[in-house]
Amino acid sequence: xxxxxxxxxxxxxxxxxxxxxxxxxxxxxxxxxxxxxxxxxxxxxxxxxxxxxxxxxxxxxxxxxxxxxxxxxxxxxxxxxxxxxxxxxxxxxxxxxxxxxxxxxxxxxxxxxxxxxxxxxxxxxxxxxxxxxxxxxxxxxxxxxxxxxxxxxxxxxxxxxxxxxxxxxxxxxxxxxxxxxxxxxxxxxxxxxxxxxxxxxxxxxxxxxxxxxxxxxxxxxxxxxxxxxxxxxxxxxxxxxxxxxxxxxxxxxxxxxxxxxxxxxxxxxxxxxxxxxxxxxxxxxxxxxxxxxxxxxxxxxxxxxxxxxxxxxxxxxxxxxxxxxxxxxxxxxxxxxxxxxxxxxxxxxxxxxxxxxxxxxxxxxxxxxxxxxxxxxxxxxxxxxxxx
Ligand code: YNC
Ligand code: MG
Numbered sequence: 001x002x003x004x005x006x007x008x009x010x011x012x013x014x015x016x017x018x019x020x021x022x023x024x025x026x027x028x029x030x031x032x033x034x035x036x037x038x039x040x041x042x043x044x045x046x047x048x049x050x051x052x053x054x055x056x057x058x059x060x061x062x063x064x065x066x067x068x069x070x071x072x073x074x075x076x077x078x079x080x081x082x083x084x085x086x087x088x089x090x091x092x093x094x095x096x097x098x099x100x101x102x103x104x105x106x107x108x109x110x111x112x113x114x115x116x117x118x119x120x121x122x123x124x125x126x127x128x129x130x131x132x133x134x135x136x137x138x139x140x141x142x143x144x145x146x147x148x149x150x151x152x153x154x155x156x157x158x159x160x161x162x163x164x165x166x167x168x169x170x171x172x173x174x175x176x177x178x179x180x181x182x183x184x185x186x187x188x189x190x191x192x193x194x195x196x197x198x199x200x201x202x203x204x205x206x207x208x209x210x211x212x213x214x215x216x217x218x219x220x221x222x223x224x225x226x227x228x229x230x231x232x233x234x235x236x237x238x239x240x241x242x243x244x245x246x247x248x249x250x251x252x253x254x255x256x257x258x259x260x261x262x263x264x265x266x267x268x269x270x271x272x273x274x275x276x277x278x279x280x281x282x283x284x285x286x287x288x289x290x291x292x293x294x295x296x297x298x299x300x301x302x303x304x305x306x307x308x309x310x311x312x313x314x315x316x317x318x319x320x321x322x323x324x325x326x327x328x329x330x331x332x333x334x335x336x337x338x339x340x341x342x343x344x345x346x347x348x349x350x351x352x353x354x355x356x357x358x359x360x361x362x363x364x365x366x367x368x369x370x371x372x373x374x375x376x377x378x379x380x381x382x383x384x385x386x387x388x
Contacts, residue, residue, distance in 0.1 A: 002178055004151040009371040011179035019375060024128065025167065026371050035162045040155050042104060043147075046113070048156065051101040053091050059084050061112045062103070062137075067297065070139050071174065074363060077200055078296040078307060082137075086271050086293065090136070090388050094259045095120050099160050100133065102153065113141040116153040118161055122255040123170055123385065124247075125372060129255050133161040133169040134387055135370075158370075169370035172387045180366040181252065182378040184344045187358035189330060190217045192339040199298050201307065201340065202359070217357060221335075223328040225287070225320050231274035236262050238285035239276065246316040250347065250384025252367075265290055265314065273310070275332060277319055286319035289329045291341070292388065312343035313386055323352045330356065345380040 006012065009026040039048050051058050063084045072079045082090070091101055096119050104114035118133035135157060140149050161169065188202070193213045196202040204213060231239060240261045247253040254260070265274045270293050277287035290313040295306050310333040317325045333341050343349050343358060344365060352358075367383060 004148075004154075005178045008178075010177075010368065011181075011373055013178050016179060021373060021375070023126070023373055023375050026373050027167075029165070029167045030162070032163070032165060036159055040152050040159065042152060043149075045107055046104050047107050049103040049105050049112075050099055051103045051112075051115070052098065053088055053101055059088065062087060062115060065112050065115055065141065066137065066139055069142050070137070072299075077299055079299060081295045081297045081306065083270060083293070083295070085268070086388075087137075089263075089268060089271050091117055091119060093119050093121075093263050097160070097164060099163075100157065102157055102160070104149070104153070113144055114149055114153060115139045116157050118157050118169065120164075120166065121170070123168075123252065124255045125252050125369070125374070130168050130372065131166050132369075133157070133166055135169050135171040136388060168372050170385070170387065171368050171370070172365050173368065174363055174365060176366060177368065179368075180377060181369055181374045182367045182380055182383050184346055184365045184367065184380040184383070186361035186363065186365060187343050187345065187349075187353045188361050189341040189343070189356060189358040190339075191219070191330070191334045191341060192337075193217045195304060195339050196307075199301050199304050199307065219327075219331050219334045221331075223331050225277055225324055225328050227278045227280045227286075228275060228328050229278060231265065231267055231276050231288070231290075233262070233266060235276060235285060236266065239265060239274075239288055242285060242288055242316050242318070243314060247314075247384045251378050251382040252369075253384030272313065273332065273336075274313075275329065277325070279319065287325050288314070288316045289325050290314050291329060291333065293338075294388075307340065308338045310338045310341045311386075312341070312349065315347070315349075322348055323355055326352045326356055344386070346383040346386065347381065350381060 015021055051062055053059055067081050070080050100118035102116050103112050105112055116138045118135045121132055121134045122129055123132050138153060190196050190202060194210060197204055236258050240256060240258045243256055267274050272290060272292045274290040276285050279286055291310040292313050294311055295308050298304050298307055315325060330341055
């Protein structure tokens with residue numbers, strides 16, 4: 001059934017429920033001298049390239065490949081439209097490898113037709129801190145689908161990860177593959193219900209009018225928590241401490257240091273927003289909330305072409321409730337003109353989703369580890385990891 005995935009060191013469906021298999025790496029590392037030195041073979045018309053995301057021209061090509069060919073919803077009404085600035089941010093964290101930004105071009109025309117990336121990350125799995133690749137942005141041009149190009153892309157990124165002496169990876173996908181470590185659900189909180197209904201993202205509820213719906217989702221003009229403000233560079237040490245303590249409770253979570261926090265969480269316009277609560281009395285940093293910006297193209301609507309979506313990222317509440325903190329995040333997103341605020345049911349998110357009027361989405365997000373076995377699937381609330 002999964003001709004490719006059956007050959008890979010991942011949890012196999014036949015092993016689900018087998019408690020004799022140990023947790024941890026499935027295969028041991030091989031000596032670096034035994035890692036294949038040449039790229040995998042591509043069909044003859046195509047060639048491998050390393051994509052230099054510092055180059056404006058290459059970044060434009062990656063942006064248009066993804067804008068036209070990346071992830072769509074099941075009904076093909078929306079397609080992710082990651083911005084160029086977002087792609088640069090996502091692909092150049094501390095210690096990144098340019099060789100893990102892999103493209104495929106048509107030899108004759110040099111047209112970019114496929115892409116896959118990895119970035120390095122330290123991920124803690126229970127008590128084990130593992131240096132991994134986070135693999136993302138796997139994309140094959142629509143005209144080249146179902147030709148088994150994806151397995152070659154995956155093998156090539158794996159080879160280049162191995163060359164850096166890393167042997168594990170983390171990734172998410174909307175499709176079921178062998179074998180999810182957890183299956184999560186997206187929830188959506190309408191900020192601009194009229195537009196969401198007009199473009200077919202949501203529907204008017206039973207016995208609801210447009211004006212009642214607008215009233216239902218109305219938010220205060222400004223945030224309510226005293227000391228709530230935007231994160232700044234000097235907050236990095238305090239935010240790192242707060243986040244490390246918080247994430248230690250989850251079975252799988254990133255092991256963030258100050259460099260990671262500066263990169264992943266310091267606000268970057270239209271890419272990542274971060275807020276915190278500084279106690280008006282003690283000036284302690286007690287709470288933190290963040291979201292990233294990922295618009296979607298609206299396919300074939302007369303009136304609108306872009307859906308502006310915020311995605312909940314990392315949140316920590318200690319002085320106020322997570323409910324109130326997230327309500328302030330919603331207020332900020334509304335102020336900044338986002339149409340919808342999305343969140344997965346990971347970490348403690350279930351504690352606010354229903355009360356803050358999020359509704360469950362269709363379609364699930366599956367989390368995976370490569371070459372690392374987990375005995376039993378995790379509940380979403382045991383996951384402390386958000387991938388972009
Ligand atoms: C997927 N999303 O099952 P089997 S998520 C992984 N992730 O293999 P073909 C996938 N594998 O089942 P197509 C996958 N989707 O026969 C499909 N597959 O064993 C598997 N879509 O290949 C599939 N982006 O080339 C099957 O299929 C085999 O032409 C079929 O290409 C697939 O980024 C794709 O959704 C997804 O662009 C490229 O449909 C294409 O359809 C496309 O015949 C729209 O492939 C965009 C889209 C995926 C977003 C993502 C995470 C990717 C993770 C990849 C796995 C990483 C493993 C770790 C590597 C480092 C290891 C170390 C150390
Ligand atoms: Mg293909």
